[in-house]
Amino acid sequence: MLRFKWNNINLIVGTLLFIVFILIQVFSNKKLNFSPIIEDLTPGSDYAYTIALDSEDFYVAGSCDSCGSLGSLAWQIEKRRKSDGQLDPNFGNSGRIISDPTSSDDEAYSITIDSSYMYIAGVQAGQSSDYAWRIEKRDKITGAYDPHFGLGGYVVSDPTSNNDLARSIFIDNYYVYIGGHQNGSDILGESDRLWRIEKRDKITGAYDPHFGLGGYIIENPSTGDDFIYSIITDSSYIYVVGYQVVLDKPGNFAWRIEKRKITNGQ
Ligand SMILES: [Ca+2]
Ligand SMILES: [Ca+2]
């Protein structure tokens, strides 16, 4: 009799523990997820292109239409909590930053972070309606420009008077690596586009003079449009992927994958 009761108590306690375990699972799943965030801040077209994570937050960058002071597309950067997706009120203007360097189309395409800063690459319009590379470095807590980097927090790289576009950014402990394309017309008398890779000092934004042609590499695998889409490094090498035209046949594109020495780009 006593043994039977003891078994009953075990059964009841076990069942209760199981129910508590299920409730904890349900509660934590609910807490760690959020419904899709649909953000339609302007009547025009707004694009989110890139995301980075740290332990507590995530960072999204892209563009929004006529949302800045100068007009047309502008960069938009947000910082949100991973737990519930809410904007971080300490970052920028209640969780958002609008960077609108020109009255034409400016867009952020790639973001990466370290323990203190965010690094963002994209385009801004140039002097004569063309595009130039733009790289921004900002404080991860407040979103403010890092004044030691480039022209007070940003670098503009405009290798040609035609459309040049930075697509991907990656960092290590000392350098920033950016991949994209530049127009070929100013260099080879062509109307095509070329791969371009830049390596810059993480503190100042200056070119690393030991890399390629004094901080950058240009490469033209075809007389058509050749584009870099992503760049990444390990301790010794840079890996770059994108596409190129095959045998100079317009419309016949192929994957292109490169591995280069991180020191000099060879
Ligand atoms: Ca603009
Ligand atoms: Ca340009």
Ligand SMILES: [Ca+2]
């Ligand atoms: Ca080309």
